[in-house]
Amino acid sequence: xxxxxxxxxxxxxxxxxxxxxxxxxxxxxxxxxxxxxxxxxxxxxxxxxxxxxxxxxxxxxxxxxxxxxxxxxxxxxxxxxxxxxxxxxxxxxxxxxxxxxxxxxxxxxxxxxxxxxxxxxxxxxxxxxxxxxxxxxxxxxxxxxxxxxxxxxxxxxxxxxxxxxxxxxxxxx
Amino acid sequence: xxxxxxxxxxxxxxxxxxxxxxxxxxxxxxxxxxxxxxxxxxxxxxxxxxxxxxxxxxxxxxxxxxxxxxxxxxxxxxxxxxxxxxxxxxxxxxxxxxxxxxxxxxxxxxxxxxxxxxxxxxxxxxxxxxxxxxxxxxxxxxxxxxxxxxxxxxxxxxxxxxxxxxxxxxxxxxxxxxxxxxxxxxxxxxxxxxxxxxxxxxxxxxxxxxxxxxxxxxxxxxxxxxxxxxxxxxxxxxxxxxxxxxxxxxxxxxxxxxxxxxxxxxxxxxxxxxxxxxxxxxxxxxxxxxxxxxxxxxxxxxxxxxxxxxxxxxxxxxxxxxxxxxxxxxxxxxxxxxxxxxxxxxxxxxxxxxxxxxxxxxxxxxxxxxxxxxxxxxxxxxxxxxxxxxxxxxxxxxxxxxxxxxxxxxxxxxxxxxxxxxxxxxxxxxxxxxxxxxxxxxxxxxxxxxxxxxxxxxxxxxxxxxxxxxxxxxxxx
Numbered sequence: 249x250x251x252x253x254x255x256x257x258x259x260x261x262x263x264x265x266x267x268x269x270x271x272x273x274x275x276x277x278x279x280x281x282x283x284x285x286x287x288x289x290x291x292x293x294x295x296x297x298x299x300x301x302x303x304x305x306x307x308x309x310x311x312x313x314x315x316x317x318x319x320x321x322x323x324x325x326x327x328x329x330x331x332x333x334x335x336x337x338x339x340x341x342x343x344x345x346x347x348x349x350x351x352x353x354x355x356x357x358x359x360x361x362x363x364x365x366x367x368x369x370x371x372x373x374x375x376x377x378x379x380x381x382x383x384x385x386x387x388x389x390x391x392x393x394x395x396x397x398x399x400x401x402x403x404x405x406x407x408x409x410x411x412x413x414x415x416x417x418x419x420x421x
Numbered sequence: 422x423x424x425x426x427x428x429x430x431x432x433x434x435x436x437x438x439x440x441x442x443x444x445x446x447x448x449x450x451x452x453x454x455x456x457x458x459x460x461x462x463x464x465x466x467x468x469x470x471x472x473x474x475x476x477x478x479x480x481x482x483x484x485x486x487x488x489x490x491x492x493x494x495x496x497x498x499x500x501x502x503x504x505x506x507x508x509x510x511x512x513x514x515x516x517x518x519x520x521x522x523x524x525x526x527x528x529x530x531x532x533x534x535x536x537x538x539x540x541x542x543x544x545x546x547x548x549x550x551x552x553x554x555x556x557x558x559x560x561x562x563x564x565x566x567x568x569x570x571x572x573x574x575x576x577x578x579x580x581x582x583x584x585x586x587x588x589x590x591x592x593x594x595x596x597x598x599x600x601x602x603x604x605x606x607x608x609x610x611x612x613x614x615x616x617x618x619x620x621x622x623x624x625x626x627x628x629x630x631x632x633x634x635x636x637x638x639x640x641x642x643x644x645x646x647x648x649x650x651x652x653x654x655x656x657x658x659x660x661x662x663x664x665x666x667x668x669x670x671x672x673x674x675x676x677x678x679x680x681x682x683x684x685x686x687x688x689x690x691x692x693x694x695x696x697x698x699x700x701x702x703x704x705x706x707x708x709x710x711x712x713x714x715x716x717x718x719x720x721x722x723x724x725x726x727x728x729x730x731x732x733x734x735x736x737x738x739x740x741x742x743x744x745x746x747x748x749x750x751x752x753x754x755x756x757x758x759x760x761x762x763x764x765x766x767x768x769x770x771x772x773x774x775x776x777x778x779x780x781x782x783x784x785x786x787x788x789x790x791x792x793x794x795x796x797x798x799x800x801x802x803x804x805x806x807x808x809x810x811x812x813x814x815x816x817x818x819x820x821x822x823x824x825x826x827x828x829x830x831x832x833x834x835x836x837x838x839x840x841x842x843x844x845x846x847x848x849x850x851x852x853x854x855x856x857x858x859x860x861x862x863x864x865x866x867x868x869x870x871x872x873x874x875x876x877x878x879x880x881x882x883x884x885x886x887x888x889x890x891x892x893x894x895x896x897x898x
Contacts, residue, residue, distance in 0.1 A: 301719045304834065305843050305860040314849040317828070331845060333832050333860075337719075337735050344832060365722025368868050376556070391549040391897055401557055401856075 279343045282323045288347045289357040300334040303363035308377040312403040327351040358384040376401035473533035473545040521550045528893030544871040551897040559857035563823030569660045575895035580613040581837035583662035589833040589846040590664035593826045599790040602666035607744045608782045611775045616645035617838035618768045621890050628887040665799045666792025679783045683776045707762035711873040711885035722865050725840025726767045731759035737836040761888040823852030861895040
């Protein structure tokens, strides 16, 4: 978290370069951008050209049981959201790109061509959430075993439990 | 085939209707064929084995990743393509497996290496052996319990993990910390950086054959851990930094402990200079080994000492100050060549800088509360519980139900000893995080391995792996 106020941050995106997508000022400095799936890759590429040299983080969120969230007008909430945090070393700024990904077709473009560092992060998002990144060179499971079924971080994927025994177990008499 | 035993005809088990013909293939061969067919049917993913395959079975794009070549540099070109001979026949090379149990892989990292004689051609890290689903666990724990979970990710710098989780929670809550809490956090995190780098020096020394350095590193680290035990109650996994402040005030006489730690460790770093920095064998083994350029490091999202060793002065404590780092006087250590020696010297000098910072923090430590006096976040003090029913109820509620955090999303990053440690926290207004994602620096930094090892010797691979400083608990989470 940076301590600078939102007003102090200069606009990170040169106008005209970026596709026209809804944006929200974040209360914690980072700029937010909500491209559609078709403009997502183009927009991240534009951010890169605008001086965001480093893709700090990429993860996916499953909004299955929390559909209401603050999205700007014109952005229809979908079940999944891919969140990309870009970092500009020269501007000392962060920008967060959030893409809505529908459950029926969980496919987005891979950012691998733009930021090679997203390779492992996209594999993790695929492994944990089942988001398919089109154009990724090696989209395999990374943390789970190769033959694992299901996507553990999805909200409809159950959590295993071990029953807690509060009383002394009846021993063999 | 069953005609001889059952001449009357009907086989006991009816054959399935559409079993594929097996053309007399061996079971393993059939399994391979089936896997290939499955891949053909589901072309949208190429989910398959995580291992390194022979070149003949690897696609060109994947091959270039594995040699660490697919990097888009600012000019728009790739890393010199003539460097990489993709057209090499399988029988000239050998794929070997290193780990998951290997003395130099720092845990359960498994590497698959393609070798031509002694030279490493391709590398593929295979991870996940320590995966325990901590991000999923984090969704089941309240914000009060959350720090106990995140502290176990990077077990060598647990306080940085607690810090990033607590800062993310506080950003959503919108609470303002009392100054003493902030400064205690800084003190502990810098001491943690010292202990983490010391352990790195120890293991790196061991990987290069210097068992003396290993013993020395562990010895000095123990001093810091003893102070942690005195302050937090535990040597590791402290759960000391919590949303709303820290768990306890510093113990009596902490200044003396800090003085001793700073004086001793600082003096010993000069012994390391004699032992390693100036030593010809050590320099031969680390200089110009595992080089990485600044452009490559940025493209691969490397942060921390990995990025700084290439000459990029990026340290979140300086460039995007959090806590009260903007009030401290310290230098950002950068290297120039991005080789193993630069990474060594960056870390060694960061120990010295951290000592400098710890001394300043000890001098400037403000008095006051060590946690925020907001009853919604902080449990009431022990004395109040005996006399007030409300305090007791409040205490009970905070520890069973937890406090509610307003809806929202936040990404908070701190500089851990390994790089940018980020926490993306989504709250749905309840007392548990809806989604907690940790951006683990080791996980991202491991991507540099194919590039660091390519073209180097097998013996240097061990040194390069160590210089990345991967903590497998954090990689796999």
